[in-house]
Structure formats: structure tokens, C-alpha cells
Amino acid sequence: MTAGIFEDLQLALDLADMAHVLASDRFRASDLTITTKPDRTPVTDADQAIEQALRAALRDARRDDGVLGEEYGGEPLPGRQWIIDPIDGTTNFLRGLPIWATLIALAVDGEPVLGVVAAPALRRRWWAARGNGAWTATVTERGTGAPARISVSQVAELPDALLSYNSLQGWDDAGALDGLLALARSCWRTRGLGDFWSYVLVAEGQVDVAGEPDLKVWDMAALVPIITEAGGRFTSLDGRPGPWHGTALATNGLLHEAALEKIGLRTSHPDAAAR
Incomplete structure (x- = not known):
């Protein structure tokens, strides 16, 4: 893995840490604000706060990179572009179900070269960068556990x-x-x-x-x-x-x-x- 993509992956993991804190604070909150978008899908104040925070962090760390996100838009761009879903599984989130996550990707000329999935309520995280395999770890209040490499099944039929x-x-x-x-x-x-x-x-x-x-x-x-x-x-x-x-x-x-x-x-x- 080149030094450049290593630095990008570390940034993505840092963004996941930020999202973890913000989302955990609002999960099952009694004052969670829920509205409906024009496409009739729900959005919470947590979705909006997470994407705003990640966009602000990317402006500081990668000012020249594009950003495309679920809540605040953007267009597919050539070159480097971060793609963010602040809460994938918003319906689960607002119903108090634990299957939801923040998704963070970096695409280069439209091809995703790294991805991070942070699922605080499941205490799990998954990530991968091109050429470096796919990994998972547990994440608790004490920090992130030892990474374990993952691979698909060998079921052939x-x-x-x-x-x-x-x-x-x-x-x-x-x-x-x-x-x-x-x-x-x-x-x-x-x-x-x-x-x-x-x-x-x-x-x-x-x-x-x-x-x-x-x-x-x-x-x-x-x-x-x-x-x-x-x-x-x-x-x-x-x-x-x-x-x-x-x-x-x-x-x-x-x-x-x-x-x-x-x-x-x-x-x-x-x-x-x-x-």
C-alpha cells in the first residue's frame, strides 16, 4: 500500500471515529429529530450533523478533494472524491435497531479505492484499501481491537x-x-x-x-x-x-x-x- 493511500485510509478511520461519537450520542435519544425528505425517506438530526462534521474535517484535511454525500449532495467528479453516507440504515437508527453504520469512501476517477464502514451499535468496523486486503475489528469505549483480515466464502454452487x-x-x-x-x-x-x-x-x-x-x-x-x-x-x-x-x-x-x-x-x- 502506497504512503498516499495509507494516509487517506487513516483519515477515513479518523472520520469514522468522529462519526462514531456523534451517532452514538443520538442513538435512541428521546429528543431525536426526524423529518421526511422530498423522496419520502426519513432523515434525522444525526444524519445531518455527521455529514456536516465530516465535510468540515475534509475541508481542513483535503481541501482540493470533492465530496458527495447523501444529505448535502454534490455531483460525481473526476479526480479524487469522498463519498459519504452519514447513517446507512436510517430507518433502523430511528427505530432503535442496532443495524446502521456510517459509510465513507474515497473514489479516484469514479473508482472506489478505499472504504470504511463504522457500526457503533454493533461495536464493529470494516475497512479496505486497494491492494491491502479487507479488515475488521471490534470497537468499544476502550478503543479499537486488533484487526482481523477477512475473506469471502468458497461456496461454489x-x-x-x-x-x-x-x-x-x-x-x-x-x-x-x-x-x-x-x-x-x-x-x-x-x-x-x-x-x-x-x-x-x-x-x-x-x-x-x-x-x-x-x-x-x-x-x-x-x-x-x-x-x-x-x-x-x-x-x-x-x-x-x-x-x-x-x-x-x-x-x-x-x-x-x-x-x-x-x-x-x-x-x-x-x-x-x-x-
Whole structure:
């Protein structure tokens, strides 16, 4: 790992520490403020405060870098751009469920080269930088534990695979429920784990296939390096690589082509191999 990306990764981990403190302070708070965005999704004062704080820190540390975030926008840019989801799993957060995380990525010319997932309520963190593998550690009040390298499973056939998805309603609304059901019928077991949790479990080898039909780039960018550095593969549901196409399929790599075939969307996108 080059010195430059090491410094960027350390910055991302420092930002995760900052988000950890801010989010933990507001989780299950009796005065949590919840509003509805124009797209009818919820947003809390914690989402807004975290993104504001991370943007301010990036202005100080990486003034020339672009920033794209869920709450305060931005456009995809060439060169270096940080991509932030202050709380992935806002619905879980506001309902008091522990499956939520801050996602932080750095993309260079559109390709995510590092990602950090910080899940304070689970006391876990995952991270990866290109060429340096994928890692996880426990995080408590006493600090971050010893890192452990993670890798995807070696399950090679769908009948032996564990599939995780987010919401049946989401797949139905996207007109892709038949594809999900076809994939699910081919797999050993299914779980509706959802959000970032499905994908980091793919990276850890505990889940073999995960996918969603309606996502934004900030939902996915930090996950791409973690999945790929763990030995897996990350594309859209029609097979296009990267986090820019509005959908996600993550697998251990061995199952990817079979999963794409079951979902059945690739044939309707002749440019599936292109970004």
C-alpha cells in the first residue's frame, strides 16, 4: 500500500471515529429529530450533523478533494472524491435497531479505492484499501481491537449458498421480484438482513450472495473495496461493475455469474459490461 493511500485510509478511520461519537450520542435519544425528505425517506438530526462534521474535517484535511454525500449532495467528479453516507440504515437508527453504520469512501476517477464502514451499535468496523486486503475489528469505549483480515466464502454452487436481501417490497417496486424469487429458490437459505450488514457479511464469508434493486452511490461506494479486497465481486444487478448504476449484487465471486443469470436482468442491458 502506497504512503498516499495509507494516509487517506487513516483519515477515513479518523472520520469514522468522529462519526462514531456523534451517532452514538443520538442513538435512541428521546429528543431525536426526524423529518421526511422530498423522496419520502426519513432523515434525522444525526444524519445531518455527521455529514456536516465530516465535510468540515475534509475541508481542513483535503481541501482540493470533492465530496458527495447523501444529505448535502454534490455531483460525481473526476479526480479524487469522498463519498459519504452519514447513517446507512436510517430507518433502523430511528427505530432503535442496532443495524446502521456510517459509510465513507474515497473514489479516484469514479473508482472506489478505499472504504470504511463504522457500526457503533454493533461495536464493529470494516475497512479496505486497494491492494491491502479487507479488515475488521471490534470497537468499544476502550478503543479499537486488533484487526482481523477477512475473506469471502468458497461456496461454489447456488444450492449451497446463503442469500441476503433488503426488502421484498423494494424488489417488487423495482419490477425485479421475480428475479429475486428465482435466485432465492436456487439458494440453500435466505435472510432479510439488509443495508450494509448484508455486504460486510459477504466480505466475511458468512453470507454468499447479497443484492438490492434501488440504491444510491453513497449506499455502495464504501462497500466495493471491502467486497473486492476480500476476494469477492460487486456489480449492478445487470452485471455492470462499480457503485454507479443504482443496484447492487455482491457475491464471493464464484457465484456471481449464476446469480446474475437467475436474476435475469442482464439481457435487457446490452451495455452491461460498460460503466
